[in-house]
Amino acid sequence: MADGPLRDIRILDLTHVWAGPLGTRILADLGATVVKIEAPMSRGPQVFPAGVTPIGGWIGGSPGDEPWNANAVLVKLQRNKQSIAIDLKTDAGRETFLDLVRIADVVIENFSARAMSGLGLDYQHLAEINPAIIYVAMPGFGASGPYRDRVAFGPTVEPMSGLTDVMGYGPDEPRNSAMALPDPVAAVSATAAVVTALRRRARTGQGAYVEMSLHEGGVALCGPWLIEHQLDGQVERIGNRHPQMAPHGVYRCSGSDAWIAIACSSDADWQALCGVLSGVEGGNLDPTSDLAHRRSAHDVIDAHISAWTQQHDKTHAAELLQAAGIAAGPLNATPDMVADPQVRERGFFVPLEPGPTLMPGSPIKMAGVSSDDWTPCPRLGADNATVLRDWLGYSETKIKALEEAKVLVDRPPA
């Protein structure tokens, strides 16, 4: 398992989909012992319908004998974790879970606002048996307020955060990121919340109830615009432009759907860019133009830049601009990303799963944290016996009885 500064922290992870598992993956990469508490059907059925392929494909390229363990999108988020597959709707399953809670540091879940209380496993119940427990709830709209029972996914809370008010091609053309952006915001925020609560507990002995709503993650991201509006400043949807940098944009390069992003953040950058563009026909730009002039002439400048970038491959164009000291980079698709010499040299992508399937690593580099000791996604229920024996001292007989009663499983029900 991964080593790191959180090595003494035990986390019971009941999360699913993206935000929650991504957050616990970050904590697991830092050494936390993360045990996934999985429902028997959490990874899907034993037999997938013929012809159905998960959106991210199968690890190793095919569903294999255990398709529920091969869904690439799920696998991507579960490295460095252990798995207990347990039916929490049974009395024995619930009791086993509560035994784990007694010695855990953190419980984290991202069910709807009422789900855990419906099982009698909400913070109030868990704190009774472990007052020092840190409980992180990640419902879409939080556990209170008028929207608490609304169904929420990242893409639907994004427009309610204010982000869609500023994202798009222009005033009448809003766009959603279509990337469920509140999810990764919530994931990173959840990790911050966990360490904040752990440190408070280290000082005071207090457990904590922490809410981390997807919606409020988006709102926090939009904080600067929300304040700007109160200062009577302009909040506009301006496409790829920037209110304080010009030129700033995305420009077509040679090749199919090939683009480069460029940002000039100073007059010096602009002068350097003029030098690069000087060979373009009709490319006599005024290197003394200030920001205000460049903003007013952005369309003309963009045309000149595009005339130059379309003569170049996106990677080569970026290298030429960087050599002149200008912030520029190619728009990368996945094959470009994994081939980038920068991330290759830093060993960012990790061949952890069969295939080999390169997975994004951790952006936190420090002594004692290395992908060399990482473990791949566990099979469903792979650690049932180990965790119950090692953490709780359950006997083999007791574990076997739980297995025979189908309270503990290692495959979905038939």
Add this chain to the structure above:
Amino acid sequence: MDRVLEIGGFAAGYCGRLFVQGGAEVVRIESAHAPLGWVSSTALDLYLHPGKRRVLTDNPALIAELASHADIVVAEGATANVIDELGFNQWHAPVKVAITPFGRTGPKRNWRAAPNVLLAMGGYTNLMGDANRAPLTLPGHYVEFQSGGFAYTAANACRLADEANVIDISMLEVVMSLSQFTTVMWHCAGNIRSRHGSDFWSVVPTNLFQCSDGWVYVNIVPTFWDAFTVFIDHPELLVDERFTTNDLRMKNRDVLHEIIAAAVASQSRAELQARAGEHRVPIGVVLTVAEVLDDAHLAERSVWQQVTRMDGQSVRSPRPAWWLHDEPQPDLKLTPVEVVRGGN
């Protein structure tokens, strides 16, 4: 409580903001060359820097001395060399975090970047915007704030373990680490994800539609399809053989979008939200930033913190995304920058 020294732009600033919220004592080194934000510097100061002591200096000896008194130093630099030239390697603090666009090692460690460049290289921009048009960058400070979040978590993890460490955070790797499923989609399914405007594409219907007073986003994963047909007053779609599975809905995407567009066109956002609540379908209306500030749900959930400006007036700022119940609110006052020149 920790003493934190913060140096640099919006990533370090965001990290320091989180430390203030947790009760730490934060000193921020201001630079005469402030980074360029998506809003005014006043708005960014009010968002990032209340509760910090701010010092304007370029005196390396003073910075080193402040670092020697800190438990944590968070330094953000435009390149790896900038971090080195600050004297980062010589500072004596138990936990030191460097945040740079590309990390402190590697052939591009001294490449220049702005967030739009990192979003492009990190695979985000390629996925945003319309097919057959220029891709769209993400406005705002997502890259910096997420990087600051990672820095905060890593530094606190070290402090929790009482462990000295030096942390190197690459903002490019932050973006790449937060990819949704693009990397496995390529490795495992051989597909390169592409952009389709607001349409999520592989789950239909998931798109932005115009209603009578704005826009509404629907995200109907298969389990919500039945309820959605009732929500849009077209229950007959349930048995329409063009739409009975997600695959079929993908094949007949355009005609389905036309039906939905017609169904929601005459309804207001409020009506759609109310109906969505009744039918339990996942939709979200597009709110302006003004409407977000007036949102009753956010108000009831204590999202807004009062930040005192230097003129004594106040603005509302969203608390951190998380809500640690029973934690007292910090004193969020923006104080003037102290200018320190010359020696110590």
